[in-house]
Amino acid sequence: MPVNTTAPEAGLDLVVTRRTDEADGVVSLDLRRADDAPLPAWTPGAHIDLVLAPDLVRQYSLCSSPEDTRVWRVAVLREEEGRGGSLHVHDKLSEGDQVRVRGPRNHFPLEGAEKYLFIAGGIGITPILPMLEQAERQGSAWQLAYGGRTLASMAFREALVARYGERVRIWPEDAYGLLDLEALLGTPRPGTLVYCCGPAPLLEAVEERCADWPAGALHVERFTPREPEAPLRGGAFEVELAQTGITVSVPPDKSVLQAVEEAGVQVLSSCREGTCGTCETTVLEGTVDHRDSLLTPAEQEAHDTMMICVSRAACPRLVLDL
Template sequence: MTAPAGATIDAVVDQVDIVADQVVSLVLRRVDGQPFQPWQPGAHIDVHVGDGLVRQYSLCSSPEELDHLRIGVLHVPDSRGGSKAVHALLAGTPLTISEPRNNFPLRESRRYLFLAGGIGITPLIPMLEAADAAGKEWTLIYGGRSRKTMAFAQHLEDRYGTDRIRILAEDEVGRLDLDRILGMPRAHMLVYACGPGGLLGAVEERCMGWPPGALHTERFVASTLGAAAANAPFEVELARTGTTVTVPNDKTILEAVEEVGVRVLSSCRGGLCGTCETQIISGEPEHRDAVLTEEDREAGEIMLVCVSRAAAGCPRLVLDL
């Protein structure tokens, strides 16, 4: 289950560092000088970047140092404007952020294989610290276009050495050899992967032969579905009031219920943060988010109403709204 959204916090940008080509790192502190709430590796925060933009960024600082939070942000030229706004921030700029919450927790295991692609390194950095502190066996394989584009690469090598940190730049060694890396399932090992959708799709394909639950991923974009996906209108019954709302093919459940005056807590509105998680009372959903685990999806008890819809052949969902 995903964590509920936390209250907003008045923060300030304390430090801005360029940590790779087109990647900045921001150190954030609370305006009131108080420590942040405890958080676990894999957590992220919402950042309100102006003009109604709210974006989610993974925490890459240490959970042991609650006087500040650190995020790393890649400038994506064709994005919706969030990364551009973050890259324009200066030290001393006030920001509104959320409390940390976690859709990508580090599970207990004897051994870990961490796989990062590009900016996907950020949520894995606190995981490395936790695994190392617990004396676990672990390896990080970190791929990117070139070393100059790979944030925190040198820092990680300096801290942990090159035996467990493998920096594989495409312009030096070619693309990651996932068949070799993941071709043989290993006992008592969890795989944590974060990066571009193409990389994660390839990782998922190669982990199909691994034990169920061995692979854990975090995506920075929600799933895109083809023309065969369910886009037909359907009905949503709001169980708390008995109101029935029709969701047309060009609106989301979230938009449709907001039009009848129902307030649903939401943030990213793109299936990335988990804020709008809603309980399903009856009906079959088609999940289009990048948050829920396979176990959550198979259970069919919750959905993210900002992107997910009724499955093909399901004319009606009853939701706890």
């Protein structure tokens, strides 16, 4: 009998109560309980899993207000060359449909600060929306630079300008070119935190220009994984599962998650590429070869947690809280 060591997490059957075209290729869904009871609390930067089919689970950022306890809103960009999740949402989910939802979980939390610079590219605006609301509530100064291919492709742009005015800069690429990151980030701003979400080229350019900013100033969220580097260790390593008393050997061609599952231990997982955080596991002993796209450098250096779908051991033996 498999051992289930997954921590409890909300699993809800929610109803699509509103479906709206927000921009070219972008649709938003409002999700509620059938009885309209309150949903679990969440904080800006959180995402949920939509279980679209038994083998089709995708993560989407919550972009509604955390103050509204009865609605979770997500916005989904149609990706013709994607892995099928966005096409399912666009083509098969309608108002009145029920969908299984897991979460929420947050690996992109908004830290307290007096000043913020938010940078969004395309559908990367979604986790930023509730952050702006929180920054307003706490009285922080902020500005948003929002880039997209065209005006018509930029979801929520009109509502943003109507609500926040000149603090929002809309930057369509076909009219102005790429976001002027040198003007935004060329001079470090003490006391300012930078939050960025969008396509990989934007994140890489922002990371490059923030190299001289104070440590911890930049926070990013990735929708796609980083390009993996070669593992620190080439051979097999052992993983002891402290809760179950099992020790497994992880060969070079398998992940820790795969080895654990083959030993009969069930661990909640989703993306299996180090971007969603579902399989995050506490490390009790050992050092980790972190290969995820979620943890900050400081979090990685602590070696007290890991995404077992992609990260490996940097030592002969790890002990995990499983």
